[in-house]
Amino acid sequence: MTKKLLLEKIDVPGIKTYDVYRREGGYRSVEKALTMKPEEIVEEVKKSGLRGRGGAGFPTGLKWSFIAKPEGIPRHLVVNADESEPGTFKDRYLMEFIPHYLIEGMIVSSFALGSNVSYIYIRGEYAWITDILDQAIAEAKQQGWLGKNILGSGFDCEIYTQRGAGAYICGEETALLESLEGNRGNPRIKPPFPAVKGVWQRPTVVNNVETIAAVVPIINDGGEAYSKIGIGKSTGTKLISACGNINKPGVYEIDMTISVEEFIYSEEYCGGIPHGKRLKACIPGGSSVPILPANLLLTTAKGEKRLMNYESLSDGGFATGSMMGSGGFIVLDEDQCVVRHTYTLARFYRHESCGQCSPCREGTGWMEKILKKIESGNGEMKDIDLLWDIQRKIEGNTICPLGDAAAWPVAAAIRHFRDEFEWHVNNPELCLQQNYGLAHYADDIQVPA
Amino acid sequence: MAEENKKIKLTIDNITVEVEPGTTIVEAARLLGSEFAPPTMCFYSKLEGSGGKCRTCLVEVAAGSAADPRPMPKLVASCRTQVMEGMVVKNITSERVLDARNGVVEFLLINHPLDCPICDQAGECYLQDLSYDHGEVGTRTEFVRRTFKREDIGPLIQLHMTRCILCYRCVMVADQLTDKRVHGIVDRGDKAAISTYISKAIDNDFSGNMIDVCPVGALTDKTFRFKNRVWFTKPVDAHRDCETPGCCGKATLWLRGEEVFRVTSRKDPWGEVQSFDGKPGWICNTCRFDKKKSSDWVVEGLTQISRHSVIGANKYKVLDVPKETIREVMDGRDPKLLMDIHAVSDVNNPAIDLSKLNRPAHSGDFEK
Numbered sequence: 150m151t152k153k154l155l156l157e158k159i160d161v162p163g164i165k166t167y168d169v170y171r172r173e174g175g176y177r178s179v180e181k182a183l184t185m186k187p188e189e190i191v192e193e194v195k196k197s198g199l200r201g202r203g204g205a206g207f208p209t210g211l212k213w214s215f216i217a218k219p220e221g222i223p224r225h226l227v228v229n230a231d232e233s234e235p236g237t238f239k240d241r242y243l244m245e246f247i248p249h250y251l252i253e254g255m256i257v258s259s260f261a262l263g264s265n266v267s268y269i270y271i272r273g274e275y276a277w278i279t280d281i282l283d284q285a286i287a288e289a290k291q292q293g294w295l296g297k298n299i300l301g302s303g304f305d306c307e308i309y310t311q312r313g314a315g316a317y318i319c320g321e322e323t324a325l326l327e328s329l330e331g332n333r334g335n336p337r338i339k340p341p342f343p344a345v346k347g348v349w350q351r352p353t354v355v356n357n358v359e360t361i362a363a364v365v366p367i368i369n370d371g372g373e374a375y376s377k378i379g380i381g382k383s384t385g386t387k388l389i390s391a392c393g394n395i396n397k398p399g400v401y402e403i404d405m406t407i408s409v410e411e412f413i414y415s416e417e418y419c420g421g422i423p424h425g426k427r428l429k430a431c432i433p434g435g436s437s438v439p440i441l442p443a444n445l446l447l448t449t450a451k452g453e454k455r456l457m458n459y460e461s462l463s464d465g466g467f468a469t470g471s472m473m474g475s476g477g478f479i480v481l482d483e484d485q486c487v488v489r490h491t492y493t494l495a496r497f498y499r500h501e502s503c504g505q506c507s508p509c510r511e512g513t514g515w516m517e518k519i520l521k522k523i524e525s526g527n528g529e530m531k532d533i534d535l536l537w538d539i540q541r542k543i544e545g546n547t548i549c550p551l552g553d554a555a556a557w558p559v560a561a562a563i564r565h566f567r568d569e570f571e572w573h574v575n576n577p578e579l580c581l582q583q584n585y586g587l588a589h590y591a592d593d594i595q596v597p598a
Numbered sequence: 599m600a601e602e603n604k605k606i607k608l609t610i611d612n613i614t615v616e617v618e619p620g621t622t623i624v625e626a627a628r629l630l631g632s633e634f635a636p637p638t639m640c641f642y643s644k645l646e647g648s649g650g651k652c653r654t655c656l657v658e659v660a661a662g663s664a665a666d667p668r669p670m671p672k673l674v675a676s677c678r679t680q681v682m683e684g685m686v687v688k689n690i691t692s693e694r695v696l697d698a699r700n701g702v703v704e705f706l707l708i709n710h711p712l713d714c715p716i717c718d719q720a721g722e723c724y725l726q727d728l729s730y731d732h733g734e735v736g737t738r739t740e741f742v743r744r745t746f747k748r749e750d751i752g753p754l755i756q757l758h759m760t761r762c763i764l765c766y767r768c769v770m771v772a773d774q775l776t777d778k779r780v781h782g783i784v785d786r787g788d789k790a791a792i793s794t795y796i797s798k799a800i801d802n803d804f805s806g807n808m809i810d811v812c813p814v815g816a817l818t819d820k821t822f823r824f825k826n827r828v829w830f831t832k833p834v835d836a837h838r839d840c841e842t843p844g845c846c847g848k849a850t851l852w853l854r855g856e857e858v859f860r861v862t863s864r865k866d867p868w869g870e871v872q873s874f875d876g877k878p879g880w881i882c883n884t885c886r887f888d889k890k891k892s893s894d895w896v897v898e899g900l901t902q903i904s905r906h907s908v909i910g911a912n913k914y915k916v917l918d919v920p921k922e923t924i925r926e927v928m929d930g931r932d933p934k935l936l937m938d939i940h941a942v943s944d945v946n947n948p949a950i951d952l953s954k955l956n957r958p959a960h961s962g963d964f965e966k
Binding site for chain 2 (some may be wrong): 334413500503505507512514515545546548
């Protein structure tokens with residue numbers, strides 16, 4: 150059994166309410182943190198090796214130490230709860246069932262960063278969770294964990310929730326800040342980075358919900374203890390939201406030492422693939438990371454077992470690896486069509502592009518049209534090469550990572566499943582009636598040059 | 599103020615240039631001349647916060663600065679990246695940049711109507727120049743292009759959204775020059791469009807500058823629409839005493855004979871309004887739309903057009919005449935509809951060689 154940190158108490162009846170949460174040891178970290186110096190907390194987080202759980206995996210302590218501290222200008226902490234990546238639903242679970250965990254983490258983090266006004270920017274569709282959080286904030290405030298002079302320490306902190314208006318792009322940190330200010334959610338051009346000029350041109354740290362929640366066990370048990378969980382640079386526990394063709398979809402807390410194979414097939418986690426079907430492919434970290442065929446998913450190109458952590462999942466780069474991403478684990482069995490799947494993702498990214506910069510605005514729409522053409526049996530061989538060329542010209546040339554996120558799934562699908570695309574082109578009638586099937590993906594490891 | 603000795607030295611395409619701190623790469627490159635300056639569609643140095651959107655000005659930074667000579671991993675938007683001491687920038691010497699730029703131009707064109715023959719911007723359009731310099735002969739897209747309805751926004755300006763490349767310049771003009779912005783971007787992604795607040799008319803003294811900053815033919819002057827082609831008109835610099843506060847009163851008149859066909863602000867080689875006494879020379883709507891008689895103005899002399907464009911001389915000196923047939927260019931497909939627009943136009947008269955003219959062409963050249 151994995152040692153659980155974030156979800157340890159999730160099954161306690163009434164944990165949503167302040168009384169039960171407090172009885173179960175909640176808000177201890179605030180009591181401890183307020184006796185420490187802010188720099189010591191940052192140091193502790195650095196020591197823990199905690200990496201951003203939103204997708205990029207940037208070391209949190211390092212990010213915190215970058216925040217500019219000009220005299221007389223307030224700083225802010227903004228929690229990114231705009232969880233909209235297809236396949237990712239871990240933050241929702243945490244906020245819905247144990248909201249005080251996030252509030253507790255936010256108070257500690259706000260103290261460490263010197264933020265007197267902190268925000269939760271929450272996805273607009275999570276309307277009922279906003280109510281849950283507002284309720285939790287009100288309870289915390291009533292009990293003196295928020296407001297003026299918390300526990301007599303002289304530290305003031307307020308937390309506000311802000312609902313988004315239904316845009317995936319507002320999960321990008323600078324677009325989120327624009328939206329929080331009340332503007333159109335267009336990503337800003339960096340530099341300046343949010344750590345220097347963030348919300349209202351003030352130094353700001355934007356962190357994922359899970360990252361901020363993870364600060365609680367780090368302060369309770371110390372960064373040293375947290376860093377001992379996991380392996381290498383993947384310390385601590387990670388929430389994985391598993392979905393797709395598995396017997397037990399849901400949110401799992403793992404320490405990052407278990408193998409992908411164990412995660413998919415063991416009864417403790419996903420419980421295998423339904424109806425005895427075989428594994429075809431998997432997106433291990435949310436829709437924007439490259440898809441991997443079964444053989445490359447379970448073992449790396451070097452033949453080692455692939456583990457559920459940052460390093461192992463990205464082993465081999467994009468040629469034979471993928472990314473940990475946000476932990477949206479999407480499993481595809483042998484009956485799934487990769488072309489259709491890629492088309493669905495391309496449609497999503499086209500719909501969610503903000504339209505600010507030309508490669509993403511025009512390129513995402515173009516890719517979607519070509520994929521639709523291939524999927525509906527009208528494709529030509531040159532379309533596959535064209536698709537490859539388009540994604541190559543989007544990637545890295547856009548303002549924000551949405552362009553990359555749109556390009557990577559298409560690139561990976563062509564890289565690993567080119568024969569399936571070609572089969573669609575060669576069998577325009579057949580591809581409307583049946584799927585390509587498993588083919589050789591599960592058999593031998595093929596390393597593209 | 600930066601002192602003289604505080605200037606920053608950087609290298610652009612192996613040429614060293616010295617600039618003030620805080621300058622962007624593209625402004626530094628412009629000092630070297632138009633061959634070295636990356637093309638820009640959305641950047642407008644007189645508008646705060648412009649740039650970074652069109653991605654045509656992407657350059658490679660081979661060394662970030664003397665202090666930190668690591669190369670930047672991605673191509674950067676030169677209009678939004680400030681220069682650093684010892685920076686090494688590669689523009690036209692980098693294959694990566696040219697490849698990315700070709701990609702961006704292709705993206706900009708896949709949904710552009712390419713209706714240059716009936717577009718008022720033709721001849722002074724930046725997208726035309728850009729596709730001439732970086733575009734491909736054929737197109738790789740076969741899909742129906744995105745179209746929008748033409749919209750009159752106020753009595754003086756027409757919005758042709760189909761042509762728009764979403765540079766946001768007109769939004770910034772409205773924000774920074776006029777009291778109240780009533781238009782902006784609605785929707786997102788490839789449905790994003792410039793629009794007014796529920797068909798509200800744009801009506802303020804400086805709205806006409808939106809037309810000037812538009813790099814394509816999306817915003818056109820309704821008093822000039824279909825009146826003439828820009829290359830038939832003769833631009834002259836002129837001024838008048840304008841009483842509108844904020845208007846510089848210095849403009850370019852576009853004449854044919856004695857008739858003033860249109861009035862625009864004066865532009866520098868980069869298509870931006872010229873500055874007078876350090877202030878951008880925006881003009882008011884009275885000057886632009888109402889003063890259409892030569893007697894309203896004091897003419898200073900012929901406008902020098904240094905910008906490379908069809909209205910500048912010698913642009914097409916090294917024009918390569920295509921040798922392939924249309925069918926070859928289109929991979930063996932037959933064109934569905936071929937409009938031979940130029941056959942009915944005097945412009946295509948082979949007896950007239952535009953590159954032999956040492957000045958902007960005017961109607962007299964075609965009436966020989």
